[in-house]
Amino acid sequence: MTERAFSVGSALRRRAPRYVMVSIVNVPLVQLCILLLQVVVGLEGWLAAAVAITVLTGPAYMMTRAWVWPEAERAHRTLVALFWAVSILGLLGSSIVTYVLATQIDAVWVANLATLGVYGVLFVARFLLFDRLLGDS
Numbered sequence: 376m377t378e379r380a381f382s383v384g385s386a387l388r389r390r391a392p393r394y395v396m397v398s399i400v401n402v403p404l405v406q407l408c409i410l411l412l413q414v415v416v417g418l419e420g421w422l423a424a425a426v427a428i429t430v431l432t433g434p435a436y437m438m439t440r441a442w443v444w445p446e447a448e449r450a451h452r453t454l455v456a457l458f459w460a461v462s463i464l465g466l467l468g469s470s471i472v473t474y475v476l477a478t479q480i481d482a483v484w485v486a487n488l489a490t491l492g493v494y495g496v497l498f499v500a501r502f503l504l505f506d507r508l509l510g511d512s
Contacts, residue, residue: 393443394502401435402494406487413483420477420486421470428469428490432462444505453508461501468493 405427412423436458444454472489 390443390506391502394439397435397438397442398498400438401431402491404434405431405490405494409486409490410483413486420483420489421473424469424473424486424490425466428462428466432459435462454505457504457508458501461497461504465490465494465497468497 408427408431409420409423412418412426413420416423418426436455439458440451440454469486469490469492472493473486476485476489
């Protein structure tokens with residue numbers, strides 16, 4: 376195994392658990408926010424998800440930037456743009472899924488389920504994309 380291959384593998388093993396830990400904080404916050412916006416404020420599921428995601432994307436980015444890719448100074452603008460692009464894609468996807476599910480199921484948790492599903496897929500895609508682009512920046 377080459378020195379470079381070993382270095383990339385160890386960096387990936389170091390970042391992946393940190394990325395998961397950041398998500399362990401962010402996912403429950405988004406889910407709680409969606410639920411509170413629906414139950415307490417009375418927003419529809421898709422709108423509650425949109426507000427929660429919009430408000431919490433900034434803090435999620437800051438945590439990811441500080442803890443997962445702190446060395447990515449040279450790619451800061453790229454990281455911000457990609458982070459927001461993936462968040463908007465997730466917002467659109469979860470809004471569509473929420474709308475479709477809400478026509479079939481009348482329950483408060485539909486927006487939570489849709490958001491978890493769509494962002495679950497994007498969770499893996501975002502990490503792989505960022506890790507490929509940023510590498511050991």
